[in-house]
Structures are given as structure tokens and as C-alpha cells.
Amino acid sequence: MSKFSHLLELLLMLQYKEFSTAAELADILEVDKKTIYRYIENLQLSNIPVESKKGRYGGFYINKDFYIKYPKLEMEEMQALLLASKILSKENGFFYSDELKKAIVKIKGCSLNEDDSLFDFKENVAFEMRKAGNLENFNDIISKINYSMSRGKVISIKYFSMNRNSEVEIKLNPYTIFCKNGIWYLIAYCHSTNRERIFDVCRIKQLKITNDIFIKPRNFSLKDYLKSFRNLHLEGKIRVKVKFNKAITEFIEEGKWLMDQQIEKTSDGNTIFHTFVNELGEIKSWLLGFGTKVEVLEPEELRNDIHKEIAGMAKLYIKDFMISE
Missing domain, CATH: 2.30.30 (SH3 type barrels.)
Known part of the structure; x- marks a missing residue:
């Protein structure tokens, strides 16, 4: 992660947390404490009022009079950004198209309320899950x-x-x-x-x-x-690997679904999604919401569970198909 990204996350944490220790910030950003002190100095040199408390239980906090508000865009402004992300693509020679899409996802996440109809994709259950908060x-x-x-x-x-x-x-x-x-x-x-x-x-x-x-x-x-x-080899964690159909590749790539997710695009336009979970129940329900647009590759246990679920659903409706024929 770049220094700028670290500074931005550090600023957000200091703004919303009442108090943070250098050790805690170092663990979260995956850097050493000396780097945290340098980051704090950078923020202070930028006239951001980061205060420090010295001693054994010392740490950092930000003056409560200082506040950075999240952007609150109008619907037309958000539509303009989305349109720009469609036009400024790699196919059209824009090198930073992936970075632009990620930035828009973050802006969208903190700019819109749940009643904004522009993103009310009722046909996709997964998006509704990401809208659970406001x-x-x-x-x-x-x-x-x-x-x-x-x-x-x-x-x-x-x-x-x-x-x-x-x-x-x-x-x-x-x-x-x-x-x-x-x-x-x-x-x-x-x-x-x-x-x-x-x-x-x-x-x-x-x-x-x-x-x-x-x-x-x-x-x-x-x-x-x-x-x-x-840690990819942590005891008790289950590795999950699925393939999303190219019809929803863009949607999957734009979302931050799980903390440790990894996404890669295949040559045929599909998306391979990797993650590690403690148990399969929750991710199973999430994947079923995508219907035929997703295929479980690993583990075999999850693949079999979804197969049984689909088979059970088929039994409920097979009679209707036989009658219609």
C-alpha cells in the first residue's frame, strides 16, 4: 500500500477513534512504530492537529475541532462519475481505469443513502447485503x-x-x-x-x-x-475459491465483500474469487444468491453442499415442469 493510502487511513482512524497507540496503528497498517511516528509528523506538518500523550500508555488522538466530512454527492454528480468510469477504460487507452473504479466504489459507499434509487439493484441480492448499513x-x-x-x-x-x-x-x-x-x-x-x-x-x-x-x-x-x-495456512481456516461469470465480473471487482478477499480476472473475462473463512454456512448463502452466475471450485465440501441445495430445490419444482410439458 502506498504512503498516501497509509496517511489517509491513519487520518480516518485518528478522526473517528478517541485514542490510538502507536503499536495499534502499526499493527493495523502493517508497518513498524518508527514509520507511524514519521506519518504523524507528516500530518502535523500539514497542519492537521494530531495530539500526543506520552508515557507508558501514551498514544495519539486528533483535536475534536478538526473534522473531515465525507463527500455527499448529488445524484447527477454520481452519475457523471459512473459514466466517466465507463468511458475511461483500458480498452480506450486509460491506464488507471481499475484505480478509478475502486475510487468510485469508495465514494459511492460514503456518499449515498439507502433510498437512492440509482443503485437499487433489486435483481442482485448480494448488493442488498452490502447496503445493510447507512x-x-x-x-x-x-x-x-x-x-x-x-x-x-x-x-x-x-x-x-x-x-x-x-x-x-x-x-x-x-x-x-x-x-x-x-x-x-x-x-x-x-x-x-x-x-x-x-x-x-x-x-x-x-x-x-x-x-x-x-x-x-x-x-x-x-x-x-x-x-x-x-495467514493463508492458519489452522481452522477454510480456503474458498469460486468463479464468477463475466456478466457480473465488474460488479464483483468493484465490491469489498470480505476482508481477506483476492480477485483475479481470467483471459475469458470471468473472475476468480479467493478468500478464507471460519465456516461455510454464511458464504454458502451469499453464493446461492448469484444463481447460475457463480461456480464453486474449492472446497469440495462447499461444492457438494450447494449441489444438494440445488437438487432439493429441483425436487420442489420438477412436478411443475412435468405438468407444463
């Missing part, structure tokens, strides 16, 4: 997470589950929040599964701070936990 309550949710972390308060959230395609209520001990590739994540201890999990903040529909108290374990390592999402 910008209006984002600041409130982040603020409550910060408060609960600083006070050691358990939170109760309504979270959009891809597995159930509905909201579920979960109790969490929030450990930290961070921004990665334009997406905000929450790492927390989940009371339902009795383990640490990572949550997409945009999929949190509601959040309540409870009166219950928790103590963050001293042996919890942010660096080790984040490494578990990057």
Missing part, C-alpha cells in the same frame, strides 16, 4: 463503540447476517475499531460464539450500550489476531 447512523455507532471501549461496557447490536439474510442481535465486548481499504471493522469478543470475531461496521443497524462491564484480556494481541486474517 451513513446516517455511522457517526453515532462509531461514537458509541468508542465510548463502550473506553468505559469497558458490553454492547448489544443488531447485525445484518449474510447467512440468514436478516438482522441478528448479538452481545459483544468491543476491543478496537479500524479502517482498512475504506471499510470500517470492529474486533470484539462475541458472547454467542465465545470467541473474538471481526464485524463490518456498515452492517451494524443498531447499537445499544448495556450496563454490563467487561475487561479486555491482557493476552489479546491485535497483531496476532489480524495476522490470522492474512
Whole structure:
């Protein structure tokens, strides 16, 4: 990742988090602490009011009077950007077409509300999943997470589950929040599964701070936990590889579906999607939403599960086909 991208993510985290240590920022950005200090100096030289607290429990925070608002584009402005991404393609000689598309996805994600009809693609269930959250309550949710972390308060959230395609209520001990590739994540201890999990903040529909108290374990390592999402051979993780039809290649490439996803385009225009998951239930439901436009390549267990699901559905409708014939 470029220095500019690091500085932007660092600025966003400092703006929305009440306090961050150098070690925490280094783990998230995958750099050493000396680099973090240089980044902080760069921001300060740019007249961004980053304050520091020295000592054993020292760290950084940003003056609350300083605030960068997300862009709020009008519908016509967003349409112009989308049209530009179609015209400025590699086929037309524009070298940075992929970067332009990624930038537009990030702008779109923080500029539009759920009622904007331009992106209301009802035929694609997967897009509806990414729209589970909205910008209006984002600041409130982040603020409550910060408060609960600083006070050691358990939170109760309504979270959009891809597995159930509905909201579920979960109790969490929030450990930290961070921004990665334009997406905000929450790492927390989940009371339902009795383990640490990572949550997409945009999929949190509601959040309540409870009166219950928790103590963050001293042996919890942010660096080790984040490494578990990057380590391809981590015990217990399941490697998933699927092929998306070229008809939805652009749609898949524009989205940030999972934290550790990898996408590659084939010579015939299809898309190969790689990721690693803890269990297959949620991603199975997500893939079924794409119908015939996706094929599971690995693992065999997931491929067989989807085959059984399709076979079961066929039994429900086979009689109708026989009668119609």
C-alpha cells in the first residue's frame, strides 16, 4: 500500500477513534512504530492537529475541532462519475481505469443513502447485503463503540447476517475499531460464539450500550489476531475459491465483500474469487444468491453442499415442469 493510502487511513482512524497507540496503528497498517511516528509528523506538518500523550500508555488522538466530512454527492454528480468510469477504460487507452473504479466504489459507499434509487439493484441480492448499513447512523455507532471501549461496557447490536439474510442481535465486548481499504471493522469478543470475531461496521443497524462491564484480556494481541486474517495456512481456516461469470465480473471487482478477499480476472473475462473463512454456512448463502452466475471450485465440501441445495430445490419444482410439458 502506498504512503498516501497509509496517511489517509491513519487520518480516518485518528478522526473517528478517541485514542490510538502507536503499536495499534502499526499493527493495523502493517508497518513498524518508527514509520507511524514519521506519518504523524507528516500530518502535523500539514497542519492537521494530531495530539500526543506520552508515557507508558501514551498514544495519539486528533483535536475534536478538526473534522473531515465525507463527500455527499448529488445524484447527477454520481452519475457523471459512473459514466466517466465507463468511458475511461483500458480498452480506450486509460491506464488507471481499475484505480478509478475502486475510487468510485469508495465514494459511492460514503456518499449515498439507502433510498437512492440509482443503485437499487433489486435483481442482485448480494448488493442488498452490502447496503445493510447507512451513513446516517455511522457517526453515532462509531461514537458509541468508542465510548463502550473506553468505559469497558458490553454492547448489544443488531447485525445484518449474510447467512440468514436478516438482522441478528448479538452481545459483544468491543476491543478496537479500524479502517482498512475504506471499510470500517470492529474486533470484539462475541458472547454467542465465545470467541473474538471481526464485524463490518456498515452492517451494524443498531447499537445499544448495556450496563454490563467487561475487561479486555491482557493476552489479546491485535497483531496476532489480524495476522490470522492474512495467514493463508492458519489452522481452522477454510480456503474458498469460486468463479464468477463475466456478466457480473465488474460488479464483483468493484465490491469489498470480505476482508481477506483476492480477485483475479481470467483471459475469458470471468473472475476468480479467493478468500478464507471460519465456516461455510454464511458464504454458502451469499453464493446461492448469484444463481447460475457463480461456480464453486474449492472446497469440495462447499461444492457438494450447494449441489444438494440445488437438487432439493429441483425436487420442489420438477412436478411443475412435468405438468407444463
